[in-house]
Amino acid sequence: MFEIRAYQPKDETAVLALWTRCQLVSADSNPLADIHRKLAVQPELFLVGTLDSVIVASGMAGYDGHRGYLYYLAVAPEHQRNGYGRAIVAHLQDILHERGCPKLNLFVSTDNVSACAFYERLGFTRNDMVSMGRHLYS
Ligand SMILES: CC(C)(COP(=O)(O)OP(=O)(O)OC[C@H]1O[C@@H](n2cnc3c(N)ncnc32)[C@H](O)[C@@H]1OP(=O)(O)O)[C@@H](O)C(=O)NCCC(=O)NCCS
Structure with missing residues (x-):
């Protein structure tokens, strides 16, 4: 049975492997640092999905007081x-909703056609905006 629970430190190796297999790790990303930062800020919004205790899914969210x-x-x-991605998103949405978060945003590369199709199926719509960012330290 698919079960969703909060990430635990013992999950680190399995989650890093999952992200690598799902091509969420790029040359300029540092997923281990991302995990450690998340454990310091709203760790309860970092979820894993398991099948027979084996990690097969993940999702990380945050609420900054304005948007999720x-x-x-x-x-x-x-x-x-199999519906697991939808279930993880629904679980995170429930937690965010309980906290009064009015809207959930996400970033997805326009090249990631399948993820875009998935999110649209879940009711997300494209915003006509440019995503911008800068590093605060290296
Ligand atoms: C995107 C991802 C998380 C979707 O997870 P999933 O468990 O396969 O998705 P679900 O089975 O929950 O699908 C939910 C709905 O989206 C639809 N869907 C999922 N993938 C789809 C695709 N590639 N094209 C069209 N529809 C899709 C499903 O048919 C389903 O619709 P339904 O409920 O009406 O039948 C998964 O494909 C993934 O891990 N991709 C690689 C990592 C990635 O790109 N993550 C997103 C980074 S922004």
């Missing part, structure tokens, strides 16, 4: 299209 944001949504390739 979604990151690192992943379902192991062999378990995709």
Whole structure:
């Protein structure tokens, strides 16, 4: 049975492997640092999905008091299209909603056609905006 729970430190290796398999790790990203920062800020919004205690999915969210944001949504390739991605998003949405978060945003590359199709299926709509960012330290 698919179960969703909060990330625990013992999950680190499995989650890093999942993200790598799901191509969420790029040359200029530092997923381990991302995990450690998340454990310091709203760790309860970092979820994993398991099948027989094996990690097959993840999702990370945050609420800054204005918007919620979604990151690192992943379902192991062999378990995709079983509703697990939808379930992780729904679980995070419930937590955010309980906290009064009015809107959930996310960033997805326009090249990631399948993820865009997935999010649109879940009711997300495209915003006509440019995503901008800068590093605060290296
Ligand atoms: C995107 C991802 C998380 C979706 O997870 P998933 O468990 O396969 O998705 P679900 O089975 O919950 O699908 C939910 C709905 O989206 C639809 N959907 C999922 N993938 C789709 C695709 N590639 N094209 C069209 N529809 C899709 C499903 O058919 C389903 O619709 P339904 O409920 O009406 O039947 C998964 O494909 C993934 O891990 N991709 C690689 C990592 C990634 O790109 N993450 C997003 C980074 S922004």
